[in-house]
Amino acid sequence: MTVRQSTADTGGTMLEVESTWVSAAKMPPTHLHPAQDEHFEVVEGALRVLIGGAERLMRAGDVFDIPRGVEHAMAAAEGRTRAIWQTAPALRTEQLFAGLADAHRRGGSLLDLAPVVRAHSAEMRLTKPPPIVQGPLFAVLGVAAKILRR
Known part of the structure; x- marks a missing residue:
């Protein structure tokens, strides 16, 4: 994970990272963010995304949002997957x-x-x-x- 825009850079309005996933046999634990919204852009590969109980496959070029309070998890669908990911507000x-x-x-x-x-x-x-x-x-x-x- 590489920070592209830090909390300090944005005055706390958001955090932007570039993240890399490798194929996983199972999804990581489902979680939610009570006070933060997330925005993702898949840059390379494919990402299996579980949002609110429904699984979707997101490929390079796909953009999706996860609103605060929505249960989700994600893992690389195959090989190496990269995405740019914004969390707002940044909090900690x-x-x-x-x-x-x-x-x-x-x-x-x-x-x-x-x-x-x-x-x-x-x-x-x-x-x-x-x-x-x-x-x-x-x-x-x-x-x-x-x-x-x-």
Whole structure:
């Protein structure tokens, strides 16, 4: 992922990145952004996009939007896929991406990811497990991560 226009560059109005995906056997976890809209332009390859429960195939040249609050996930359909992606407003999305990258470098387990997701609930929320389970579970995992210095 390469930042094309940072939060600082746009005064917080948006964040623009260029992202690359490689083929995946399954979709990553479905999530939503409670207060942000996303705009994508597929530059190369094909992207499998699950939006609100419906899967679509987006190819180079396709443009699509994901409004705030809509559940979604995406993965490369085949080979390498690149897209330009805008998130508005930016909020703390750059910090979220940095935290997720660090968590993946530590192994990417739920123990690694839960504290990041919990700290960035204004930017992103997983759709499963339900919030009534997710809140206490992620709180406990966050404490365990601190104890284990993860």
